[in-house]
Amino acid sequence: MPTVAPVEIDGFVVRAGFLKDCAYFASGEGEILLSGQGETRLRPHKAGLLAAVPSIDGSALVTSGDDGCIYQFGSDGTPVLVAERARKWIDLIATGPSGAVAFASGRTAWVHLADGREKEFALERAVGGLAFAPKGMRLAVSRYDGATMWWAGTDGDPVELSWKGAHLGISFSPDGKYLVTAMQENALHGWRLSDAQDMRMTGYPAKVKSFSWSAKGKYLATSGANAAILWPFSGKTGPMGQTPLQLGTRNETLVSAVACHPEEDVVAVGYQDGMIMMIRFADKAEVQLRRPGKGPISTMDWDKEGKRLAFGTEEAEAGLISLQD
Template sequence: VAAREGEARRIAAHEGVILSAALHPDGKRLLTGGDGGEIKIVSPSGDVETLASLRRWVDHVVASSASGVIVAGVGKEAVVFVQDKEAHRFAHASTLGGLALDAKGRRLAVSHYGGVTLRYALAADDKGVALKWAGSHLGVTLSPDADYVVTAMQENALHGWRLPEKIDLRMDGYPAKTRSFSWDKRGRWLATSGANAAIVWPFVGKLGPQGKPPLQPSEREALVTAVAFHPSEETLAIGYADGAALVVRFADETGMELDEPGEGAVTALAWSGDGKSIALGDDAGRGAIVDIA
């Protein structure tokens, strides 16, 4: 745990490996999912609570401050929590590839082999809407207005659907798999990792990015491994496989360096709510908080 001032502290939350993490709906604590099947709630003070003990490792955790819902991906099930208590579960035919909630925290997208299942997270009896496309679907993201669903495919491409018509969209040409997605606040742009520049697709009009070239800001030799849009501006933070990180503003294409190349790839980027600072972390265990304003 790190603050803008003072040293970082290590908090022992799990006996094994932490596989997933998300900000708790209260905006103050952290949710973590481990390979031991437990979901923990970690406070900045160092207090650790157990939200749930599940049968299998917790690969995915998402949460919404708007609805208060928490969803964990465990094997073939999406486990829904309300007010820190398990409410219900949604079962699927294959192992979950990813989870996503819309901006209101109401619509839940679950990716798996063969496509995506859409549900209303708080409706225990929701049978789901199937979005079908052959292949293995890994990560998934929902646009803020829930008009678009996009998944990362096994074969270094994205597949999307325009709702409610279920119009298929294809975005390919990536040299590596997309591991990181980020929408701007208005849902006009989707930034993605997996190339030597951030690949930023336009989502305007009835067919979104179909037939339109993406923006490709800040190209480098190293692959982009993490992206994160500013909470209110068309400004994008980009992290690279060589450990470098920067922020680029779309309006005038000006950039600001956040970190130089280091020992590990950037795996996490997160803006503060006011957009005045950003936290970053890499797979070598380093982390930093950088003031932007």
């Protein structure tokens, strides 16, 4: 049976996950808890914490706040100031290859490279989301009426992808063939990058706020419905013409967070009532990992071995779930 070890945290849990073997929990109140051999509690930001993202190799955590600062630190808890934009709220960050960090405020996005160089990208409308391609220094920025892609290391012209509406969260598929955005309306939109073919994914009763690619990139798991909706991306046309998997259906409770297992075709599904289920793709077999709690699951992530799951809620609950062999 799975075991749950509660963790004390002081607010809405923005992000939970692992830096190698060390679990971390970052709250909107500005507290960052590192839980490894012991516990370390940090408050690098002068006020609240707005975003937290692990580095590509999982060795460091990058955070931003309403103090305009972007910090990076490893499991030893030593914060390093990456960049600063005085009097700006930095609520969007993304990590890329070779230590690159992208961040945004308003209608401007920046990429900070490991050697200290920075590149600025100006948009006509506010930035909705940031994502690096799985290979190379290509940055995608979601915005109103579509997305824009730049090569951060060169001065080439951007690639514009258009679709009416406000585009927020954004993600490349693991093979780099597709780009997907979560929209302000209850839908996803995607593009096949080889020919900019549009892909429309609708039918959600609520906004999609969480998505996660399966281990081999064959499925994109999403929140926003009373089940985890997994869109198939294994064919040449992505999810178009295919029926998504629906896992963990509950009649009146919406899914608030999803996290695909790093190795197996399994997904952790968190609900608005705080319950967490683990569900297998092939036969929809379910295992309850956590009973309902005080508030919606806001974040989840697996360790590299897929044996521990870190989670947090909107109501200052957090913990580590360990699976038994």
